[in-house]
Amino acid sequence: MQFAQRLQNVETSAIREIFKLLSTPGIISFAGGFPDAALFDVEGINEASQRALSQHPALALQYGPTEGYMPLRAQIADGMREQGSDVQATQLMVTTGSQQALDLLGKTMLSPGDKVLVEGPTFLATIQCFRLYGAEVVSVPIDQDGVQVDLLEAQIQQHKPKLIYLIPTFGNPSGAMLTLERRKRILELAAQYKVLVVEDNPYGELYFDAPPPPTLLALSAQVPGSREWLAYCGSFSKVVSPGLRLGWIVAPDALLANAAMCKQFSDANSSMLAQVTASEYLAGGRLPQALARVQKVYASRAKLMMDTLNQELGDALHYTAPQGGMFIWASLTGAGGRNRDAAAFVKRGIEHGVAAVPGAPFFATDIDHSTFRMSYASVPEEKIIEGVKRLAKAL
Amino acid sequence: MQFAQRLQNVETSAIREIFKLLSTPGIISFAGGFPDAALFDVEGINEASQRALSQHPALALQYGPTEGYMPLRAQIADGMREQGSDVQATQLMVTTGSQQALDLLGKTMLSPGDKVLVEGPTFLATIQCFRLYGAEVVSVPIDQDGVQVDLLEAQIQQHKPKLIYLIPTFGNPSGAMLTLERRKRILELAAQYKVLVVEDNPYGELYFDAPPPPTLLALSAQVPGSREWLAYCGSFSKVVSPGLRLGWIVAPDALLANAAMCKQFSDANSSMLAQVTASEYLAGGRLPQALARVQKVYASRAKLMMDTLNQELGDALHYTAPQGGMFIWASLTGAGGRNRDAAAFVKRGIEHGVAAVPGAPFFATDIDHSTFRMSYASVPEEKIIEGVKRLAKAL
Numbered sequence: 001m002q003f004a005q006r007l008q009n010v011e012t013s014a015i016r017e018i019f020k021l022l023s024t025p026g027i028i029s030f031a032g033g034f035p036d037a038a039l040f041d042v043e044g045i046n047e048a049s050q051r052a053l054s055q056h057p058a059l060a061l062q063y064g065p066t067e068g069y070m071p072l073r074a075q076i077a078d079g080m081r082e083q084g085s086d087v088q089a090t091q092l093m094v095t096t097g098s099q100q101a102l103d104l105l106g107k108t109m110l111s112p113g114d115k116v117l118v119e120g121p122t123f124l125a126t127i128q129c130f131r132l133y134g135a136e137v138v139s140v141p142i143d144q145d146g147v148q149v150d151l152l153e154a155q156i157q158q159h160k161p162k163l164i165y166l167i168p169t170f171g172n173p174s175g176a177m178l179t180l181e182r183r184k185r186i187l188e189l190a191a192q193y194k195v196l197v198v199e200d201n202p203y204g205e206l207y208f209d210a211p212p213p214p215t216l217l218a219l220s221a222q223v224p225g226s227r228e229w230l231a232y233c234g235s236f237s238k239v240v241s242p243g244l245r246l247g248w249i250v251a252p253d254a255l256l257a258n259a260a261m262c263k264q265f266s267d268a269n270s271s272m273l274a275q276v277t278a279s280e281y282l283a284g285g286r287l288p289q290a291l292a293r294v295q296k297v298y299a300s301r302a303k304l305m306m307d308t309l310n311q312e313l314g315d316a317l318h319y320t321a322p323q324g325g326m327f328i329w330a331s332l333t334g335a336g337g338r339n340r341d342a343a344a345f346v347k348r349g350i351e352h353g354v355a356a357v358p359g360a361p362f363f364a365t366d367i368d369h370s371t372f373r374m375s376y377a378s379v380p381e382e383k384i385i386e387g388v389k390r391l392a393k394a395l
Numbered sequence: 396m397q398f399a400q401r402l403q404n405v406e407t408s409a410i411r412e413i414f415k416l417l418s419t420p421g422i423i424s425f426a427g428g429f430p431d432a433a434l435f436d437v438e439g440i441n442e443a444s445q446r447a448l449s450q451h452p453a454l455a456l457q458y459g460p461t462e463g464y465m466p467l468r469a470q471i472a473d474g475m476r477e478q479g480s481d482v483q484a485t486q487l488m489v490t491t492g493s494q495q496a497l498d499l500l501g502k503t504m505l506s507p508g509d510k511v512l513v514e515g516p517t518f519l520a521t522i523q524c525f526r527l528y529g530a531e532v533v534s535v536p537i538d539q540d541g542v543q544v545d546l547l548e549a550q551i552q553q554h555k556p557k558l559i560y561l562i563p564t565f566g567n568p569s570g571a572m573l574t575l576e577r578r579k580r581i582l583e584l585a586a587q588y589k590v591l592v593v594e595d596n597p598y599g600e601l602y603f604d605a606p607p608p609p610t611l612l613a614l615s616a617q618v619p620g621s622r623e624w625l626a627y628c629g630s631f632s633k634v635v636s637p638g639l640r641l642g643w644i645v646a647p648d649a650l651l652a653n654a655a656m657c658k659q660f661s662d663a664n665s666s667m668l669a670q671v672t673a674s675e676y677l678a679g680g681r682l683p684q685a686l687a688r689v690q691k692v693y694a695s696r697a698k699l700m701m702d703t704l705n706q707e708l709g710d711a712l713h714y715t716a717p718q719g720g721m722f723i724w725a726s727l728t729g730a731g732g733r734n735r736d737a738a739a740f741v742k743r744g745i746e747h748g749v750a751a752v753p754g755a756p757f758f759a760t761d762i763d764h765s766t767f768r769m770s771y772a773s774v775p776e777e778k779i780i781e782g783v784k785r786l787a788k789a790l
Contacts, residue, residue: 132657
């Protein structure tokens with residue numbers, strides 16, 4: 001059987017290898033990217049689901065509008081306005097997880113051969129998603145303050161990209177947080193070069209101490225002409241539950257209309273059972289408390305992991321200290337620089353009973369082989385300590 | 396903003412026009428394609444959802460495998476085996492509605508310029524879905540016994556299609572049912588010409604009197620070499636609930652693996668809340684009773700609509716008498732043949748307070764303008780009678 005040509009653009013073996021690692025028995029896994037299921041507000045979601053099915057059964061069990069359940073769209077817009085973004089319900093569409101928002105952006109925007117700029121490193125499913133639409137994905141270097149804006153501008157000039165994809169706040173895998181100054185500069189670049197910037201923000205609410213700077217979307221009000229070149233992807237997965245499989249996208253009208261047309265032929269609409277349940281959950285007012293609990297636990301685990309890394313591995317590792325999110329991004333130090341083989345180190349770690357994710361697949365181009373990703377989000381404290389000790393033995 | 400080239404392949408105005416019609420106030424609508432929400436087993440689904448969230452919260456609220464929740468895959472496979480198809484759980488993948496199964500088939504199989512053969516008429520979202528992947532979609536004429544296999548073979552020879560998409564049982568919009576003989580012949584053609592046949596079967600269980608012939612999938616066991624050229628799409632939407640947004644695809648191993656890879660970057664996985672709920676619902680054993688109720692009501696409404704059409708419109712219409720499903724496919728008779736303007740007739744109908752769907756958008760090529768589609772599925776009996784009377788006045 002002959003498959004579509006676009007499949008030749010993606011390399012999945014690296015990804016498969018990673019996920020195979022996770023099922024090794026007895027292992028302490030820092031490799032996951034999932035939120036901690038023990039922190040889900042099961043009772044609240046169960047109550048919401050029962051309200052959805054008892055009070056709105058004909059809505060919750062029927063097909064729905066492609067753009068989403070209007071009360072939920074309004075609640076999402078309300079929440080974004082509270083966080084400083086001027087968003088109306090009709091300016092956003094509910095998606096089947098924020099992964100679908102990325103897929104619809106690819107389908108709507110990308111023709112074969114188009115260039116896309118991403119952070120190096122970035123979410124690997126984004127790289128593959130856009131490659132499936134024929135895009136050539138190019139990495140722009142980042143540091144702990146996020147993407148390096150001067151290099152970004154140079155790459156814009158060189159590649160004339162169709163879009164720029166960024167996770168400005170607590171990036172996956174980088175944990176980096178883009179500074180306020182850089183955020184504003186990126187919006188200026190979007191307006192100046194008339195290039196679409198996609199702000200993916202699944203982790204923004206998972207801050208530990210101080211809230212992060214305003215989103216690009218919120219800041220766009222201060223940068224004339226930038227809002228029309230900005231799309232924003234949000235998600236219920238990291239705070240409420242990935243099981244609902246709901247995210248959303250805010251985008252300029254014409255882009256949103258075309259993305260909705262594409263969604264009509266992708267999955268018609270996102271689960272109305274999930275959407276009405278999410279709407280009832282938000283209406284129930286339990287989210288702030290659930291969020292506070294997640295923030296507290298992740299902050300404590302992150303601190304413990306960093307303290308233990310400092311104690312057990314010292315200078316052998318360099319890592320970005322996250323101020324929120326779910327990830328610590330580390331690199332091996334010493335001779336060899338970017339060619340130090342973190343994949344081999346991760347393999348040794350598995351032999352010692354601890355798993356992480358090698359960093360190479362997170363780079364679209366210009367791979368830093370010395371890197372790897374660890375998540376503390378779902379790991380109990382005693383396992384964080386033991387896992388880091390095992391890592392030290394592997395080193 | 397410049398959008399992807401692929402958007403130029405789709406024509407959405409016709410579809411938008413159709414859906415605008417549905418919101419005219421006071422209208423009796425035969426235009427819908429939705430199942431009747433009053434027939435959903437709300438109590439059973441609510442109980443299943445509560446069981447999912449109380450007994451399996453960490454599964455129902457977490458990310459899940461891209462291929463689907465294994466117990467649900469096993470239950471679907473069991474159900475298909477009971478209906479005569481040799482299917483194992485690992486040979487199918489759960490999708491976000493069967494619309495996503497079509498999208499993944501397009502993504503996995505179709506390169507720009509590839510040909511796809513479909514029934515004329517067929518499900519219009521399939522036409523647009525495949526066109527978004529650059530396919531050239533060609534209609535093959537059907538009659539009340541389904542696609543005309545001699546013409547199909549000629550088109551295979553002429554176009555060398557990448558795939559053939561069929562709704563063999565109670566087609567949308569045609570209501571037609573492919574005969575046993577033609578089913579076998581199509582499987583022979585698949586094996587002979589090594590062309591993928593996609594059997595979309597959302598309506599097969601909605602039969603009125605006798606069950607339909609076995610599916611292509613079930614019959615493939617009798618036609619050597621055909622199974623490896625066959626994909627099958629199933630759905631929970633027409634019998635259980637579209638609100639779950641769950642369907643599935645059975646396909647040869649290599650195709651299924653590539654479709655799963657594509658799904659990973661489309662929406663990662665279908666809602667686990669929906670999947671665990673569906674699994675608990677199937678385990679609860681209430682489906683046969685719910686199905687029997689839907690069958691009985693739809694059969695009664697279909698018969699009433701046909702009787703009233705015969706009485707009120709007589710020879711002015713020709714229609715295919717459905718033996719199941721949700722649709723009556725009609726054409727205007729008299730001078731003008733395929734050029735009689737059913738769209739104008741539908742407009743007059745709306746002025747008289749009754750809506751149907753003009754048939755033209757259901758044809759990929761070779762449009763029969765004299766056709767239109769009526770659904771009886773969600774219309775109470777007194778409104779069926781009154782609606783048909785209004786149609787007669789409009790004529």
